[in-house]
Amino acid sequence: MNILNFFLKGPVVLFRWSKNNDWPILFVSQNVKEVLGYNSSEFLDGNLRFKDLIHPDDISHVENQVFEAQKKEKNFYEFDYFRLKRKDGKYIWVYDYNRLSENNSDYVDGYILDVTDKVEKEVTITGIKNMYDTAMTINKSAIIEINKQNNTIIASPNLKDLIGFDFEEINYAIKNEFNNIDYLKESYRKMINSLKRYNYWEEKIKIESKNEKWLSVTAQKHHESIIILLKDITDIVKLQRDIVMNKSFFEKISEGLMIVNTSKQIIRVNGAFSKITGYNREEIIGKSPKVLSSSYHDKDFYENMWMSIRKNGYWSGTIWDKRKDGELIVLKFNIFELKESNSVINGYIGIFNDITIERKAQSELEIFKRYDPLTELPNQEYFIEKAQMLINENKLNKYALLLIDIKNFSTINNTYGFLKGDKLIKAIKKRLMNFWSKDAIISRFSTNEFCIFTKNNMEKDLYKTILELLNILIDPFVIDKNKIILKYNIGISTSPYDSNDINELINSARMALYAAKRSGVNNYSFYSSNLYDKIQKRIKIENELEEAIKTKELEVYYQPQVSLKSGIPIGAEALIRWNHPELGTVSPGMFMKVAEESGLIQDIDIFVLKEVTSEIKSFMEKNIKIPISINISDTFFKNKNFLKIIKNEIENSNIDPNLLELELTETIMVENVEMVIKKLDTLKSFGIRLSIDDFGTGYSSLSYLRKFPIDKLKIDMSFIKDLETDKNSQEITSTIIAMAKNMRLKVLAEGVETDFQLNFLKEKSCDEIQGYYFSPPVRLNIFKSFIIK
Secondary structure (H helix, E strand, O other): OOHHHHHHOOOEEEEEEEOOOOOEEEEEOOOHHHHHOOOHHHHHOOOOEHHHHEOOOOHHHHHHHHHHHHHOOOOEEEOOOEEEEOOOOOEEEEEEEEEEOOOOOOEEEEEEEEOHHHHHHHHOOOHHHHHHHHOOOHHHEEEEEEEOOOOEEEEOOOHHHHHOOOHHHHHHHHHOOOOOOHHHHHHHHHHHHHHHHHOEEEEEEEEOOOOOEEEEEEEEEEOOEEEEEEEEOHHHHHHHHHHOOOHHHHHHOOOEEEEEOOOOOEEEEOHHHHHHHOOOHHHHOOOOHHHHEOOOOOHHHHHHHHHHHHHHOEEEEEEEEEOOOOOEEEEEEEEEEEEOOOOOEEEEEEEEEEOHHHHHHHHHHHHHHHEOOOOOOEOHHHHHHHHHHHHHHOOOOOEEEEEEEEOOHHHHHHHHOHHHHHHHHHHHHHHHHHHOOOOOEEEEEEOOEEEEEEEOOOHHHHHHHHHHHHHHHHOOEEEOOEEEOOOEEEEEEEEOOOOOOHHHHHHHHHHHHHHHHHOOOOEEEEOOHHHHHHHHHHHHHHHHHHHHHHHOOEEEEEEEEEEOOOOOEEEEEEEEEEEEOOOEEEOHHHOHHHHHHHOOHHHHHHHHHHHHHHHHHHHHHOOOOOOEEEEOOHHHHHOOOHHHHHHHHHHHHOOOHHHEEEEEEHHHHOOOHHHHHHHHHHHHHHOOEEEEEEEOOOOOOHHHHOOOOOOEEEEOHHHHOOOOOOHHHHHHHHHHHHHHHHOOOEEEEEOOOOHHHHHHHHHOOOOEEEOOOOOOOEOHHHHHHHHHO
C-alpha cells in the first residue's frame, strides 16, 4: 500500500503550512483542485496563503484555536468545522487536522476534508427529517453522565418518564454493566468498546414495555466522563412505517428505500434506491436483496442481522454491498419489521444512506493518525496499541522491545537536505523490514528513533541477533551517490521479565538506551533494576550541576607547569572543581561525563574561559605574564559561535592572547579535518597558543598532525605512570618526544610524580612537566602566592 498515492486520489487534501504570518502553504497535494478549484502551484508560488481562504466570520475563531493549541504546547491541532473559499467564490465547510512536522517544529503537516454535505444535512431540515423533528419535543430527551474516574452518575430528572427506569435502577444497571437487564447488556458492551476506539457511539434501542417505545441513544467521551443523550423516537419509527406506503413521499426522500415481503423478495424500491445501487425497478422487483451482496460479509453476519430483527423488531448497522456495475459501496442501513395491527409481520423495510465517501475518508484519516506518512510504519500510538494487544493475548509469551537511536541524524538533514534525509530514513526502514520476521512490529517513533517489538523465544540468541542488526545498520548507505555511514545505540527491555505493560517497557528501553549512549556509539544495553538507580543518580547530578553553574558553586583550580631546564613554573593548566554543598569538593571524574552527555560541558567551558581571562588580566596588571591553558570540549569547539565567543572574550578582557592556551583533544582533529584546520588557523590569527591534550590515546595521523598549526603536544599521563615498569610506555613516550622535536613542537608530560619519571623525561629532552611531583591542582590564592614567590 502506498499511503501517499492513496491520499492523492482520495477526498482528503494534504498540506504543509508555516507558522509564520498568514500561514503560507509550503506543500499541498494535487487533489486540492477537486476540493478548492485551485492548482497546487497557485499555493506554492506564495501569492495564495491559507488565511486568504478562511471565511471572515470564522478567521478569529480559527486563530484562537491555533493560539490555544500552541499555548498548551500540543503537537497537533484539531479544529471545529470552518469555511474555506473555493476559486469559484463559493464556500465549503471543512474538517481540519494538523500536527507539527517531524523535521521542523515551525512547519505544520495536516489535512482538510470537505464536510459541506454533512454540515448542510445537519442544518437543513427537509423531507423525512422534517417529519421526524416535528414528532419530537424537548421533554422527550434525557441526559446521563457517567464519570469513570470517581464512579459517579448524574441523570436528568425526566429519566423515568422517558425510559421507565428511575435513577436508582439505572445507576445500579450501569455499575453492573447492565448484566441485570439482558436485552440492554449487549448494547452497553458495544457502546463501551466503541468509545474506547472512536470516542463516539450511536444506536436505536427498543425498550421492552407494555407500549412500544424506541430510543435513539448517542454517547460521546468528554474528558473522564461519558455523556449519553437519549431521545424518544417512537413516533419517528411509527412514522417510518406509516409513510412507506405514501407514494409521493416515498419518491421524494433522499434515502434509499427497499420493501421486501416475508419471502424476502423485493416488492418496492424508490428512486434513491436506483440511484445508489444502479438497479432500476424492473430489474430488481421480485429479486432477493442478496443480489446486492458483495461477499464482504460472511454467513454469520446475515444470520445475526435477521436474529436481531426477529428478536427486537429492527436492525441498524453498516453493510458493504455492490452496485450493478460491481463497484463496492458502503450503506448505513436501518431495517424494521412491518406489522399489521394484530402484530402479524407482513414484510420488512430497509432505509439506507450511501456512506462510501465518508467511510473511505474515515479509513484514510485512520491511516493518517496511525501511521508515519514517510515510512508507512505504525506511529508510536498505534505501536503501543498493537504491542499491548500481543502481550494481553498471552502474558506467558516472551517478547523483546528494542529502541534504536540514530546518532546526530539532524546533522544529516542539515548537511544533505531533508529530501536525502527522507530517502535515508526509508532505506533504514527497508533494512529493518528485511531483517526482522513479519511477526515483529516495527515503528518509527520520531525523526531519529525506531522501535521494534518481537518474540524472544530464544533469549541466548537475542544478543547475537542484536549484534547482527548493528552490523547491518552500520553498513554504509548510498543516497544519490552520497556514501553515508550512520552510528546507532540500542536500548532493550523484555517482557514479562521487565514488565507486561508496553509503556513501562518503552520507558525501560529508553533508560537502557541512555546507558548504551554513555558507552559510546554502536553499543547496546539491556534494562536492569540497578540501571534505574544509576540513571536516577545521574539525573540528580545533572540537575544539581545545572544549578551549580547558575549559583557559582564551580571553582577553577590551577596546576603549575614547570620547565625541566630551569625548574621554575612557566605556566599552568586551569582545572574545574565543584564545591558541592553536601559532598564538599567534587573532582571532575564524578561530573564531567554527565556534563558532556547533557551538553552542560559547553557552559562549563565558557565559565572557565571567563575566569581564566580575568586572572590573566589580573596577573598582567601585576606585571606577571604567565600562560594559562584551558581544556576545550568537542561540543564547544563545534559550536558555530565558538570563534566569536573566544575573540569577544579576549577583546573584552583586554589580555595578551599569547598568554591563553587552548587544549584540544585528538578526537576533535579527526572529524572534518579541513574545517578543523580553518578554525585552528583563525585561532592562531588571534594570537592564541594551541596544544593537543592526552596525545597518544586518540587516532591522529602524522600527516594530519603536520597540517595543524599547534604549538605543543601533551603526553597522556597513562604512559607516564608506567614508565618504571613498562618498556612499551617508555618507547611510546620517547617516540612522541622525538616526533615533536622533529616537528619543532614543545612537549609537556602530564602526571609526573616520581624521580624516575622526572629523570627519564629529562634524558629524552622533554620540555615541560605537570604533576604532583611539583604541585597538585590548587586554589587561585595558593597559585598566586606560588607564582609570586
